[in-house]
Amino acid sequence: QKEVEQDPGPLSVPEGAIVSLNCTYSNSAFQYFMWYRQYSRKGPELLMYTYSSGNKEDGRFTAQVDKSSKYISLFIRDSQPSDSATYLCAMTESWGKFQFGAGTQVVVTP
Amino acid sequence: DTEVTQTPKHLVMGMTNKKSLKCEQHMGHRAMYWYKQKAKKPPELMFVYSYEKLSINESVPSRFSPECPNSSLLNLHLHALQPEDSALYLCASSPTHAGTSPYEQYFGPGTRLTVT
Numbered sequence: 001q002k003e004v005e006q007d008p009g010p011l012s013v014p015e016g017a018i019v020s021l022n023c024t025y026s027n028s029a030f031q032y033f034m035w036y037r038q039y040s041r042k043g044p045e046l047l048m049y050t051y052s053s054g055n056k057e058d059g060r061f062t063a064q065v066d067k068s069s070k071y072i073s074l075f076i077r078d079s080q081p082s083d084s085a086t087y088l089c090a091m092t093e094s095w096g097k098f099q100f101g102a103g104t105q106v107v108v109t110p
Numbered sequence: 111d112t113e114v115t116q117t118p119k120h121l122v123m124g125m126t127n128k129k130s131l132k133c134e135q136h137m138g139h140r141a142m143y144w145y146k147q148k149a150k151k152p153p154e155l156m157f158v159y160s161y162e163k164l165s166i167n168e169s170v171p172s173r174f175s176p177e178c179p180n181s182s183l184l185n186l187h188l189h190a191l192q193p194e195d196s197a198l199y200l201c202a203s204s205p206t207h208a209g210t211s212p213y214e215q216y217f218g219p220g221t222r223l224t225v226t
Contacts, residue, residue, distance in 0.1 A: 008150075032213045043114075043200050043217035044153065088152055092213055095206065096141070096166050100152030 003027050006089055006101030015110050019076040023089035023101045026070065030091040030099070033065050035074045038086045038103065047087075048074065079108045113137070114218035116201050122224045125191060131221045133184040133201030141165075142184040143215060144176060145200040153200055153217075159184060191225045198222050 006023045013019055021035075032051055036044035048063040050056045050072075056063045064073040072091070076083055089101040114135045123129050133142065141160045145153035158166035159178040173195075175187040184201055202215040 034214055036217075041198070041220075041222065043116075043198075043219045046214055046216055049214045095213055096143075096158045096160075097155060098213075098215070103150075103152055 004089065004091060004099045004101045007104055008102050010105040010107050012107045012109060013079055015079060015081060015108055017079050017108075019074075019079045019083065019106055019108070021074040021076075021087050021089075021104050021106070023072050023091075024070055025072075025091060025099070027091075027093065027099070028067070028070065029093035031067075032092050033063070033072050034090040034098075035061075035063055036088040036090060037083075038088060040085075044088055076106075079106075081108050081110050084108050114201055114203055114216055116199075116218040116221050118221055119219070120222045120224075122226060123188065123191065124226055125193070127191075128187070128189045130188065131186040131199055131201075131223075133186075133218055134182055135203040135216075135218075136182055137203065137205070137216070138181075139203035139205050139216075140181060141204045141206065142178060143202040143204075144174075144184070144186050145202065145217075146195075147198045147200055147220070157186075188223075191223075193225050196223055196225045 034049040035047045038044040053067045060077045062075040086103040088103045090098040144156040147153045156170045157176040162178045177185040198220040200220045201218040204215045
């Protein structure tokens, strides 16, 4: 079993819809959680990071962490075609070494 | 400004060549990273430097040799690579060093390497 599970998709949604992404993990020591967006053939761009459980909102993006269920989510409201990318979750228990999910490909259709 | 720059953008090299990848950040970050990413896969950690000292080496073959000349610059020296080493090589930096939080990392655009 992988430490971090993420559905690779693709996830196709119409423009304006809410995109819902999630990752599950098995290591209860993970305490720092991140979401990255990666466009094709580019480096990952940090979207959100959260420490421990709870919600965090930044513009159209909301990140949720439920440590009791070992489940994290990213919601994108009012999705745009420019949101079409691969979204990677990442998490760590200590400095330096991240565990990445496989990445979910999102396609927002006009 | 959270910019990490990498040069070159693309590199094609033969198996007998020696080349280097370069990464720079001017954000005052004290930790820098090299990752390798194959198509449709997540990044794989190769090396981590903290305060210009090698902190983590993920058992990477010796044909990859990292160097951190100063706190803003990170190099990856390549020698006698194999075709399976073709990948996107990503550099990242983080504002904190070993043992401190927060932990977020900022990535550069990557160097797309093709080994022929």
